[in-house]
Amino acid sequence: xxxxxxxxxxxxxxxxxxxxxxxxxxxxxxxxxxxxxxxxxxxxxxxxxxxxxxxxxxxxxxxxxxxxxxxxxxxxxxxxxxxxxxxxxxxxxxxxxxxxxxxxxxxxxxxxxxxxxxxxxxxxxxxxxxxxxxxxxxxxxxxxxxxxxxxxxxxxxxxxxxxxxxxxxxxxxxxxxxxxxxxxxxxxxxxxxxxxxxxxxxxxxxxxxxxxxxxx
Numbered sequence: 001x002x003x004x005x006x007x008x009x010x011x012x013x014x015x016x017x018x019x020x021x022x023x024x025x026x027x028x029x030x031x032x033x034x035x036x037x038x039x040x041x042x043x044x045x046x047x048x049x050x051x052x053x054x055x056x057x058x059x060x061x062x063x064x065x066x067x068x069x070x071x072x073x074x075x076x077x078x079x080x081x082x083x084x085x086x087x088x089x090x091x092x093x094x095x096x097x098x099x100x101x102x103x104x105x106x107x108x109x110x111x112x113x114x115x116x117x118x119x120x121x122x123x124x125x126x127x128x129x130x131x132x133x134x135x136x137x138x139x140x141x142x143x144x145x146x147x148x149x150x151x152x153x154x155x156x157x158x159x160x161x162x163x164x165x166x167x168x169x170x171x172x173x174x175x176x177x178x179x180x181x182x183x184x185x186x187x188x189x190x191x192x193x194x195x196x197x198x199x200x201x202x203x204x205x206x207x208x209x210x211x212x213x214x215x216x
Contacts, residue, residue, distance in 0.1 A: 017049045021088065081123075088110055
């Protein structure tokens with residue numbers, strides 16, 4: 001099977017969610033007369049899924065075709081390889097029996113550091129000028145843009161939102177609160193200035209009338 005590179009943003013659009021975590025193990029099974037491999041991950045954070053769908057931090061599983069079952073092997077081109085304790089980003093789709101990768105091998109990215117910069121790199125197109133070296137902050141920005149949600153993670157075994165992954169798109173078209181307050185204060189200041197100007201004009205008018213009456 002040969003793959004064509006697909007822009008990362010489009011891959012996100014084709015996915016139901018994103019899971020970032022550490023590869024733990026795999027096992028083979030036979031389901032509906034087909035050999036499959038079940039991969040297990042420890043989840044650091046995710047987006048696109050509910051807390052009911054991903055509730056066990058150390059037991060997130062994806063199912064991919066292929067593997068070995070009782071000396072019977074079934075090989076599928078394009079299935080990614082995983083290394084023990086490898087930190088990965090998975091583009092995930094919901095399936096009838098759990099979760100699977102979006103477009104098989106295209107759905108796996110590796111989190112790594114290149115020239116002291118944190119990036120994610122496509123498992124299939126590691127040398128691609130775009131997919132092979134995506135800046136980590138750009139990856140987060142695109143995930144927030146496509147799913148319009150914050151990442152969720154785990155704290156003390158409980159599912160929580162990660163506060164540092166706020167969706168900035170929700171603030172587009174609205175000034176920050178600090179600017180709103182400045183505008184409000186400026187408006188109040190202008191109103192007070194007009195009040196004092198009117199009062200001063202009224203006093204000058206009164207003085208002018210009194211002076212005119214004395215000269216009559």
